[in-house]
Amino acid sequence: MAYILLRDLDIPDIGKLDVYTTNGGWEGFKKAVTQHTPEEVINIVIDSNLRGRGGAGFSAGRKWSFIPKNEPVKYVVVNADESEPGTFKDRQIMEKNPYQLIEGAMICAYAIQATAVYIYCRGEFWDLAHNLEACIAEAREQNLIGQNILGGNWSCDMFVHLGAGAYICGEESALLNSLQGFLGQPRVRPPFPAQKGGGLYYEPTVVNNVETLANVPWILVNGAAEYKKIGTPESPGPKIFSVSGHVARPGNYEVPLGTTFRELLFDKAGGTGTNKAFKALLPSGASGPVIPVTEQMLDTPMTYEALGKLGSTLGSASFILMDESTDMVWAAYKMIKFFKHESCGKCTPCREGTHWLAKLMEHVIHGEATMLDLEKLENVAKQMNGKSLCALNDFAINPILATLKHFRSEYVAYIKTPAPAAKPKQPAPVKKQLEEVAEPAGD
Amino acid sequence: MVTIYIDGVGYEVPAGTNLVDVAKFYADNDIPVFCYHPKMAPVGMCRMCLVEMGSVEKDKESGTVLLDEQGSPKIRWMPKMQTACTQTVYDGLAIRTNTQQVTEAREDIVEFLLTSHPLDCPICDKGGECPLQNLTMRHGPGVSVFYFEDKMHLAKHVPLGELIYLDRERCIQCARCIRFSDELAGDDVLAFHERGRALQIVTVSDPPFDSKFSGNTTDICPVGALTTADFRFGARPWELKEVPSIDPYGPEGANISLSTRLDRDSGGGIIIKRVMPRQNEHVNEIWISDKTRFGHHHTRHIDRLVTPLHREKNTLIETTWDKAFKQIIDKLKGATSVGAIAGPGLSNEDLWELRQLVLAVGGSEKSLGIWPATMSGGEVVKQVGIAKGSNFNTMGKGTVIVLVATDLEEEAPIWWLRAKAARDRGATVVVLNGRPTKMDRYAKFSLRHEYGDAVGAINSLTAHIVNGNHHKADRAEGFAELQKALKKVKADDRYAAAAEAIAGADNVVVFCGAEGVTLAQHAELMQACANVLILTGHVGRTNNGLIPVWPGANTQGAIDLGYTAEATAELLQNPPAVLIVAGCNPVGEDIAAANLRNADFVIVTSQFDTATTAIADVVLPQQSFAEREGTFTSGERRVQRFYAAQGVIGESFPDWKIFAQVRHAIDKSTAKVSAGAVMAEITKSVAAYSAMGYKNLAQVERQFPDVGGTDQYYGGTAYQNTGGIGVQWPVSAENAEAKLNVVPVSSEKSKAKGLLVVPTTLLYDRGMLFVRSEIMSLRIPPAHANFSPADAQKLKLQDGDMVEINLEGASLTVQIIVNETIPAGVITLPKCLSDQPGPFAPMVAGSIEKVAQALAATGD
Ligand SMILES: Cc1cc2nc3c(=O)[nH]c(=O)nc-3n(C[C@H](O)[C@H](O)[C@H](O)COP(=O)(O)O)c2cc1C
Ligand code: SF4
Ligand code: SF4
Ligand code: FES
DSSP, X not given: OOOSSOGGGTSTTTTSHHHHHHTTTTHHHHHHHHHOOHHHHHHHHHXXXXXXXXXXXXXXXXXXXXXXXXXXXOEEEEEEOOOSTTXXXXXXXXHHOHHHHHHHHHHHHHHHTOSEEEEEEOGGGHHHHHXXXXXXXXXXXXXXXXXXXXXXXXXXXXXXXXXXXXXXXXXXXXXXXXXXXXXXXXXXXXXXXXXXXTSGGGSXXXXXXXXXXXXXXXXXXXXXXXXXXXXXXXXXXXXXXXXXXXXXXXXXXXXXXXOBHHIIIIIXXXXXXXXXXXXXXXXXXXXXXXXXXXXXXXXXXOOHHHHHHTTSOOTTOEEEEEEXXXXXXXXXXXXXXXXHHHOOSOSHHHHHHHHHHHHHHHHHHTTOOOHHHHHHHHHHHHHHTTOSSSTHHHHHHHHXXXXXXXXXXXXXXXXXXXXXXXXXXXXXXXXXXHHHHTGGGOO | OEEXXXXXXXXXXXXXXXXHHHHHHHHOOOOOOSSOOTTSOOOOOSOTTEEEEXXXXXXXTTOOBOBOTTSSBOEEEOXXXXXXXXXXXXXXXXXXXXSXXXXXXXXXXXXXXXXXXXXXXXXXXXXXXXXXXXXXXXXXXSOOOSOGXXXXXXXXXXXXXXXXXXXXXXXXXXXXXXXXXXXXXXXXXXXXXXXXXXXXEEEOSSSTTOOTTTHHHHHHOSSTTEEETTTTTSOOGGGOEEEEEEOSSOTTOOEEEEEEEEOGGGTTOEEEEEEEEBOXXXXXXXXXXXXXXXXXXXXXXXXXXXXXXXXXXXXXXXXXXXXXXXXXXXXXXXXXXXXXXXXXXXXXXXXXXXXXXXXXXXXXXXXXXXXXXXXXXXXXXXHHBOOTTOOGGGOOXXXXXXXXXXXXXXXXXXXXXXXXXXXXTTOEEEEEESSOOGGGGGOSEEEEOOTTOHHHHHHHHHHHHHHTTOOOOTTEETHHHHHHHHHTSOOOGGGHHHHHHHHHOSEEEEEEOOTTOOHHHHHHHHHHHHHHHHHTTOSSSTTOEEEEOOSSTTHHHHHHTTOBHHHHHHHHXXXXXXXXXXXOOHHHHBGGGGGGGGSSEEEEEESSOOTTGGGOSEEEEBOOGGGSOEEEEOTTOEEEEEOOOSOOOTTOBXXXXXXXXXXXXXXXXXXXXXXXXXXXXXXXXXXXXXXXOHHHHTOOOOOSSOOSSSSTTSSOSOBOOOSOOOEEOOOGGGSTTOOEEOOOOOOOOOOOOSOEEXXXXXXXXXXXXXXXXXXXXXXSOOSEEEEOHHHHHHTTOOTTOEEEEEETTEEEEEEEEEOTTSOTTEEEEESSXXXXXXXXXXXXXXXEEEEEOOTGGGTO
8 A cells, every 4th residue: 555644655756846746745735725614624634533643642633623713813833843762753754755744734724724834843853944944935936835825815824943952842832832932841731722822822723743734635635534444443544653672674664553563563673683582662752651562462453542451652653672681670760861851840740750760760770779769669650640730740650660560570680788677566656667668868 | 709619618709719819818728839829820830739629510401519418519520630729710619628639749749849958947048937848847748768868969059140149959940930020020030941850040131130129039939049138147037026117218108027136236236137028918919129128228327327416617516416406496496487308208207297397487388398309299199199999909901001201110119010910910001201111011002202291292192082072071170171272282193092092991090200390390290190080080989090109208298298399499499597408318419409508507307428418507317217116108198107126226316206396395385205196196187197097007907818927838928917008098089079170281392402301210329328228239320321322423422431411500420321212302311320419300401521431432
């Protein structure tokens, strides 16, 4: 089957406007603008059940439908911050097939009657951003963007903005703050971006991931029903999996949702490529819980729901594979250090908790920890859980809790100091016991 | 009102209010907060206020609340805890604050905060009144399993400018300081730098922390991270006795608390260690300006006059009170004419006794002058002053706030702050002045007029209102005449939209200053403002009326007791035989006061040697506001008490006592023994003050939000109001029957040709009291004048050049600043920045000569 998203694999020059156009490019957009009302476009996308590819998997069409109709100023913001460790799918779309993103974004803009589209790229994507700007300029010349698009009454321009290198700026409300020139910290919600007061410059705004929007032109051309034939009913459509780590052929793979792990990891990515077996998989970069690779797991279809049942999330589908030589404690340490570094610092639990977890993991890695510290790790993670403004806080505890759950013995192997000898049992008040626990913190 | 449920109990609370505020006020339920502050928009950062939250289930059709088996409302709880501070109450909102989940969450957050906190409470200024301490005591886990050696160590003495120090270890990243500066003060001066655990407060302005309100951040900082250079390591809060007082500088009447203790700095006497805000939601809420906070050092300055002085062989030498009194009494008894000029910091009691003395020795009200003598219009205020009970807290959408001829932030910072907050809540701001000021950033209408034409500008508004038939003349006495006069006014089109906004507003408040206006013009300007207010019906109702931006803390009181600027003008022209100058320095400030030397005998009460004491025959040491009791009347006509806080310096006396004793010696009247007794007499003699007995003035009320209460964690360290919230006197417009005078006022501009020097007012000047607070000296600019680029070019002057400006015989040396905001043909000259007196009224400059090159021009 021909590619829907990674079309550059079929048509190498699709990044050129004429090549894109002669290969069916802009048909979806033209169809939307000339044959459909904005509401109809929204309904088609709702019907397709296209789910957000940025991580949360929320219905794209429903998100668009939340935008109030009678507001004069509305925006579309493309989330091209792509900073989840191990994710590199949006990059390939923007690098090789930029017009498909631009077209998808313009269809969204038409559907909500937006006045402008902003593409927020992570800072490291500067060359890519320049290319996007050139592409936008060309499309503007052809009246696909700008004033009185395609001769109609609707006008909408498109701009590219570069971030300054912060993971948190991928979170949509922090992204909006950053785009407005403020510190990249998430906002209190409600109001949500789609509501007045919550979006870019406090106007109603749709924030969608690059890959999400790249699906839209195909849906417009082929219809929702055709789209739903791909993938599973709850998780329809194609999905790009960014596969990296201990695999023979790392890279982006576009497969229908619902494909099994086995197919992706062995048929496509070629297994580990060594005589070692897979040990564990991080299905959504650093932010989702790690899953041990088992035979049973390999036969599971990859959908939003199935990953949930495996105790993890599909997230942005950045698959980091680890073979049996991997030290899971070390891996968890790397990840908590990442979150500590990337916490924006706004919320107490996340700011202090990631700092504390990283410190504890440092003790573990250096062989200075006791069994009590493993409990402490779990307790601090629980202390953080669910108490912060954005999801980074909850992402941050995943590497610790999941590795402790599945690979506890590896932690135990790091413990050199025996646990403090149990004190002779005596009926002590609860408070007293707590103080004893606290002893190591003393001096 | 809506019903909300807190821990199973229903409460009726006002709709649209903040959950944390109402839980505290109506249910006595203290939801702990760090980042939330009742005066600022919530940000949900610290996560201390997590509670279980849900909504009652209602029958879809009837809307009645569904009940469970026990008969309590059925509630659908949210799966995760929510921050209470970000929640606005709605009907059916339910929270649980006493469950194990909530208790644990509070413990968790406190423990997290403490992991990075240095716990140096024993040497921390905030210790004893610290929200983090208090909430740790109440909600902390008691023990921590954090490794002590893992604590971060950060810089502990980071100056954010010369007034405020940051301790980076103590900061809990609540952003209150940033949000206050950004959102309330409108000063982009603080920001977060870095992220995560490295998140830190930095100042981003040059000069650093460039805000007139910086001290307030130390109050609302929930830990000891921000401290003032003034108080740092100065005392422990529990040693301090709080004495209620009133700001001695501004017309806003900011309520303050003087923190005092016995101190070695005074050889064991009681002194002020710091000045803190005292909550008064009608006046200053919980804010004070840095001038109020740091400007108290004159009260025990080494230069304070400690004995009476009298002139012998042309020099002032020390004398005794007895001798000084004798001299004064002799002179007054035989005086052919007597006059008095009263300073802006005299209390009502001082003013009353001075008045009684002057009247007793043959003077009249015509010989009672106020200082500074820049503003007029006391009669207008009596009619249409802002109505009693008005409160900026309740202004927002529907209110129009008009600023006329004033740089409000410089002249009355607290009004500026409150007016801006009203604007942020939706009020419309109209600015009329000859140049842009900070308020123009927030104004919907920024209207420039030529200096000298302020009256014309207001007449344009009036003409638009009347021509557009937006007026209501039912209460206006003299309307026919005004209408006739308005026919001759050419209404400037630029004013049409603002006139419409004013006419159509629910409420209108006008601040009237005197920038670029002569005293004679000012009387007309005040009447012009009154015309607008009366004709649009914006008088006599709450949140409507005129606020004069008086130059001093008690100018309103002086006017109420019969003093006028017109009398001062007359005294400056024709000095009386015996002149009493109480608590001010006309000779050192205003070139128009040079003539006072010609009085035969000059009596001056003062705290310091000044150019005015230099011409005195007798100088009497006056007490500062901190050493005595008294009352000030604010520009909103609120009479408020201040209390004796500090030990008396030297042999100084309060002015009222001095004048009462002199009068007693002359007319055998009973000399009052207390300020309260003086006020008792005022209540009997001055109708407006009949309710101003000290007991009434000391009344307090419960305030919302309740900031300074017993648990000092909620709104910071503003103090509870125990000294009284004061009493306002009503204006005649509040009597619905009363007719109000509208009067045609002339829009004629002065014809004089040349560069117009416009004196302006700066908050930080070299006034004789303020300049004594050396901590503020870096904030007082050098003597300077602002030139428009066009005029500078014409005169071949450069930014930084020193020039000599000649003005009606006086000459003034200042540095020039080439300033794009200044209109061509105008030089603005801030008052009181040097030891040379300057102009207090606009006047045309004589010659302007360059006396020194700017440094930059010499090639440095
Ligand atoms: C800490 C954090 C980082 C995120 N980073 C990204 C990102 O790099 N790219 C992205 O598309 N979405 C990211 N998201 C998700 C966005 O907040 C948001 O859900 C998404 O842009 C919505 O688009 P979609 O509905 O098309 O998926 C992140 C979320 C969090 C909490
Ligand atoms: S959870 Fe962490 S990253 Fe998210 S807003 Fe709070 S501090 Fe910032
Ligand atoms: S300095 Fe104080 S007010 Fe400012 S963020 Fe830190 S703790 Fe909050
Ligand atoms: S999050 Fe509510 S008080 Fe800080």
